[in-house]
Amino acid sequence: xxxxxxxxxxxxxxxxxxxxxxxxxxxxxxxxxxxxxxxxxxxxxxxxxxxxxxxxxxxxxxxxxxxxxxxxxxxxxxxxxxxxxxxxxxxxxxxxxxxxxxxxxxxxxxxxxxxxxxxxxxxxxxxxxxxxxxxxxxxxxxxxxxxxxxxxxxxxxxxxxxxxxxxxxxxxxxxxxxxxxxxxxxxxxxxxxxxxxxxxxxxxxxxxxxxxxxxxxxxxxxxxxxxxxxxxxxxxxxxxxxxxxxxxxxxxxxxxxxxxxxxxxxxxxxxxxxxxxxxxxxxxxxxxxxxxxxxxxxxxxxxxxxxxxxxxxxxxxxxxxxxxxxxxxxxxxxxxxxxxxxxxxxxxxxxxxxxxxxxxxxxxxxxxxxxxxxxxxxxxxxxxxxxxxxxxxxxxxxxxxxxxxxxxxxxxxxxxxxxxxxxxxxxxxxxxxxxxxxxxxxxxxxxxxxxxxxxxxxxxxxxxxxxxxxxxxxxxxxxx
Amino acid sequence: xxxxxxxxxxxxxxxxxxxxxxxxxxxxxxxxxxxxxxxxxxxxxxxxxxxxxxxxxxxxxxxxxxxxxxxxxxxxxxxxxxxxxxxxxxxxxxxxxxxxxxxxxxxxxxxxxxxxxxxxxxxxxxxxxxxxxxxxxxxxxxxxxxxxxxxxxxxxxxxxxxxxxxxxxxxxxxxxxxxxxxxxxxxxxxxxxxxxxxxxxxxxxxxxxxxxxxxxxxxxxxxxxxxxxxxxxxxxxxxxxxxxxxxxxxxxxxxxxxxxxxxxxxxxxxxxxxxxxxxxxxxxxxxxxxxxxxxxxxxxxxxxxxxxxxxxxxxxxxxxxxxxxxxxxxxxxxxxxxxxxxxxxxxxxxxxxxxxxxxxxxxxxxxxxxxxxxxxxxxxxxxxxxxxxxxxxxxxxxxxxxxxxxxxxxxxxxxxxxxxxxxxxxxxxxxxxxxxxxxxxxxxxxx
Numbered sequence: 001x002x003x004x005x006x007x008x009x010x011x012x013x014x015x016x017x018x019x020x021x022x023x024x025x026x027x028x029x030x031x032x033x034x035x036x037x038x039x040x041x042x043x044x045x046x047x048x049x050x051x052x053x054x055x056x057x058x059x060x061x062x063x064x065x066x067x068x069x070x071x072x073x074x075x076x077x078x079x080x081x082x083x084x085x086x087x088x089x090x091x092x093x094x095x096x097x098x099x100x101x102x103x104x105x106x107x108x109x110x111x112x113x114x115x116x117x118x119x120x121x122x123x124x125x126x127x128x129x130x131x132x133x134x135x136x137x138x139x140x141x142x143x144x145x146x147x148x149x150x151x152x153x154x155x156x157x158x159x160x161x162x163x164x165x166x167x168x169x170x171x172x173x174x175x176x177x178x179x180x181x182x183x184x185x186x187x188x189x190x191x192x193x194x195x196x197x198x199x200x201x202x203x204x205x206x207x208x209x210x211x212x213x214x215x216x217x218x219x220x221x222x223x224x225x226x227x228x229x230x231x232x233x234x235x236x237x238x239x240x241x242x243x244x245x246x247x248x249x250x251x252x253x254x255x256x257x258x259x260x261x262x263x264x265x266x267x268x269x270x271x272x273x274x275x276x277x278x279x280x281x282x283x284x285x286x287x288x289x290x291x292x293x294x295x296x297x298x299x300x301x302x303x304x305x306x307x308x309x310x311x312x313x314x315x316x317x318x319x320x321x322x323x324x325x326x327x328x329x330x331x332x333x334x335x336x337x338x339x340x341x342x343x344x345x346x347x348x349x350x351x352x353x354x355x356x357x358x359x360x361x362x363x364x365x366x367x368x369x370x371x372x373x374x375x376x377x378x379x380x381x382x383x384x385x386x387x388x389x390x391x392x393x394x395x396x397x398x399x400x401x402x403x404x405x406x407x408x409x410x411x412x413x414x415x416x417x418x419x420x421x422x423x424x425x426x427x428x429x430x431x432x433x434x435x436x437x438x439x440x441x442x443x444x445x446x447x448x449x450x451x452x453x454x455x456x457x458x459x460x461x462x463x464x465x466x467x468x469x470x471x472x473x474x475x476x477x478x479x480x
Numbered sequence: 481x482x483x484x485x486x487x488x489x490x491x492x493x494x495x496x497x498x499x500x501x502x503x504x505x506x507x508x509x510x511x512x513x514x515x516x517x518x519x520x521x522x523x524x525x526x527x528x529x530x531x532x533x534x535x536x537x538x539x540x541x542x543x544x545x546x547x548x549x550x551x552x553x554x555x556x557x558x559x560x561x562x563x564x565x566x567x568x569x570x571x572x573x574x575x576x577x578x579x580x581x582x583x584x585x586x587x588x589x590x591x592x593x594x595x596x597x598x599x600x601x602x603x604x605x606x607x608x609x610x611x612x613x614x615x616x617x618x619x620x621x622x623x624x625x626x627x628x629x630x631x632x633x634x635x636x637x638x639x640x641x642x643x644x645x646x647x648x649x650x651x652x653x654x655x656x657x658x659x660x661x662x663x664x665x666x667x668x669x670x671x672x673x674x675x676x677x678x679x680x681x682x683x684x685x686x687x688x689x690x691x692x693x694x695x696x697x698x699x700x701x702x703x704x705x706x707x708x709x710x711x712x713x714x715x716x717x718x719x720x721x722x723x724x725x726x727x728x729x730x731x732x733x734x735x736x737x738x739x740x741x742x743x744x745x746x747x748x749x750x751x752x753x754x755x756x757x758x759x760x761x762x763x764x765x766x767x768x769x770x771x772x773x774x775x776x777x778x779x780x781x782x783x784x785x786x787x788x789x790x791x792x793x794x795x796x797x798x799x800x801x802x803x804x805x806x807x808x809x810x811x812x813x814x815x816x817x818x819x820x821x822x823x824x825x826x827x828x829x830x831x832x833x834x835x836x837x838x839x840x841x842x843x844x845x846x847x848x849x850x851x852x853x854x855x856x857x858x859x860x861x862x863x864x865x866x867x868x869x870x871x872x873x874x875x876x877x878x879x880x881x882x883x884x885x886x887x888x889x890x891x892x893x894x895x896x897x898x899x900x901x902x903x904x905x906x907x908x909x910x911x912x913x914x915x916x917x918x919x920x921x922x923x924x925x926x927x
Contacts, residue, residue: 042541042542043564060521064526076526086596087519089596089602125568144729262654266514266650390849397927422849426922
């Protein structure tokens with residue numbers, strides 16, 4: 001690998017390229033999917049290739065090819081240089097500098113207790129089938145039941161003409177159960193899942209049999225017992241998964257610096273968290289501290305170096321309610337004259353150019369907060385409790401949002417009164433985060449391998465969560 | 481058949497598989513993005529995707545990968561995929577593969593351009609917007625040039641190949657006047673780079689962005705609305721998803737059990753037109769190599785058909801209608817590349833019919849809130865205008881909408897301005913402006 005990278009970097013230097021970054025990936029993926037007890041997909045795949053990124057007079061070029069052969073890699077370099085020259089036909093007026101980053105030389109391997117690829121495939125298939133059938137058996141109203149399992153291992157070698165040489169090995173393992181219950185005229189759907197930077201032990205901890213029963217029984221409750229959600233401006237409690245998604249959409253995306261500076265306007269949109277608000281905006285009340293920490297081990301968005309070779313950092317985009325920091329890469333940090341990149345530059349694979357991606361982003365729990373969700377509910381006179389994502393929509397500046405949760409409960413006089421269905425909540429981002437009125441001491445982090453960003457779209461692996469949290473004065477219920 | 485694929489297929493047959501299929505696609509894609517009036521990202525991806533599926537007595541397994549997999553020996557590939565199939569429980573819903581068929585011939589233009597040409601077109605598009613009005617300050621967008629070679633062979637003797645080239649672009653323009661910002665967006669697609677008409681499109685988007693300055697506020701409520709072609713497409717996409725047999729069979733469709741019913745306005749006729757050369761998504765067979773055909777699946781508001789691939793068709797005891805698509809790695813039946821039958825009236829005439837309502841150029845971040853009911857929510861995206869007494873009188877701040885898709889499409893008139901629009905995520909359709917009597921705004925967005 002090193003020899004090939006050196007050949008490419010020497011050739012690029014000979015052609016006047018100022019900066020060359022070489023990323024080589026080898027990725028193994030295993031997927032098993034059961035639908036209604038039937039094996040719908042068992043697939044293994046391997047991806048291996050090289051991405052070459054060059055910078056020529058502040059214009060970028062990137063090319064990829066699914067090969068590590070010298071001839072094909074040199075052809076990718078030729079295309080990258082050609083593309084950089086095309087970029088210079090409409091390039092930045094100034095020659096903005098990238099922020100400095102030490103040229104790291106390191107190997108980082110996330111070790112797993114049990115390698116999912118070493119486990120017998122037949123056993124895995126049989127096990128997943130049984131768990132899938134357990135969903136069906138958990139209630140008579142279940143008409144569709146789906147089980148997805150995925151294990152991925154990614155080896156990445158990163159070299160740069162600045163002297164970086166990094167090898168990272170990152171595992172990803174997880175599973176998902178979905179059930180649809182039909183009790184005419186009611187149809188409801190429930191999904192529970194988790195994905196982590198771990199091995200087969202992530203599947204064991206997820207306890208897919210218990211999870212199957214939970215999915216099945218809860219979706220049946222939704223279809224047969226749940227009452228209509230109340231509407232009005234009332235308190236809302238969110239569990240860590242749904243809290244995480246709300247953080248993802250209303251804080252994660254608007255603090256991506258490329259988006260803030262107008263470079264995602266063609267697709268994802270822009271942001272209300274403009275540079276004039278940095279250090280000033282009261283994003284939330286003093287209870288709200290948000291942390292971005294890809295160095296946390298075990299969570300899906302764990303890594304030591306990003307795809308520009310920048311060391312991952314723990315930082316607070318929001319601290320005690322005040323907007324403190326953007327997520328950045330080296331170029332956009334330079335544009336805003338930040339001192340360093342936060343290490344959020346990630347690509348889906350060697351095929352894609354790295355872009356700013358949120359990583360492991362969560363809300364800090366309150367050490368003096370409630371001792372569990374039960375205590376939080378006990379201290380809530382009236383409100384609703386929402387669990388897990390059903391749908392969402394948010395404006396392109398990330399100001400106005402609407403979420404729907406799969407599951408809900410009505411709370412009256414400190415007790416769960418009954419389950420509710422089709423719970424929705426709407427808000428204005430800063431109003432919402434300024435209405436936090438309580439949270440637990442405990443927190444959870446959930447992994448979601450689904451975040452779409454960029455054009456062409458790249459899928460990012462993120463993890464989010466925090467404590468069970470109560471918000472006051474939230475607009476609940478807008479539709480059936 | 482290429483030698484490699486032939487050798488793999490021969491090896492699989494030699495080892496006693498009941499049936500086998502190999503899918504090979506090669507993609508070369510230049511993706512150029514721009515923002516703040518300059519090119520920001522430029523990628524040239526060259527990749528191969530290989531997928532091999534084998535069946536042994538209804539036990540099915542598959543492997544996939546890039547060209548590294550193709551470089552392995554046929555024996556090694558066969559051994560691995562057969563091992564997976566053998567340990568799999570029988571797939572009782574396995575539909576088998578498509579047999580060889582006769583396909584319609586489509587005359588397809590295949591124009592490839594150099595990245596410098598794309599860079600030059602983008603520079604002209606940026607200048608075109610900036611020169612339109614001094615209030616125009618920022619131009620963003622993207623241009624994709626994608627060449628796909630698709631080849632599928634199977635043990636039934638099928639050997640089909642298709643090469644296609646497609647261009648797509650989005651342009652977003654921001655205008656400023658003091659503290660006031662207004663943005664507008666449009667998307668287009670074509671078979672040639674020049675089909676995109678980037679400089680003209682950029683100027684038109686700039687015009688709407690400037691028109692959009694000095695927004696007023698309106699209150700939430702139900703409005704008569706003109707949806708411009710891009711906004712119409714965003715609403716129709718929900719209808720098209722609901723018409724997928726996969727969604728219907730999963731009990732997640734608001735069109736379940738409604739074939740033959742009048743589900744929307746009698747003024748709406750929607751056709752899937754894969755054999756129409758003017759459709760950028762034209763194709764003679766789908767990704768399962770089932771021959772495609774033109775299908776009017778919504779006629780005068782009456783639902784006539786769902787989109788079926790081989791698996792969903794088998795479940796319903798019918799045949800695939802050639803609408804299988806690979807989206808995000810999965811196989812889904814979906815009507816893509818559709819044509820909304822245009823009406824007689826001009827867009828201007830439809831606007832003149834509104835006493836008090838809105839004109840919506842684009843919708844954003846739209847999602848179903850309740851799939852079986854068809855309730856959805858989303859936002860207007862820069863380019864919302866007030867219509868009073870048949871005239872556009874003011875620009876408006878963005879609004880959140882929450883409404884039933886069927887309610888929006890219940891009382892509709894269609895304009896005659898048919899135009900091809902790239903979808904936000906995947907595919908393209910030809911749509912028109914429509915007038916609807918029911919478009920429910922549920923809240924203000926604050927910008």
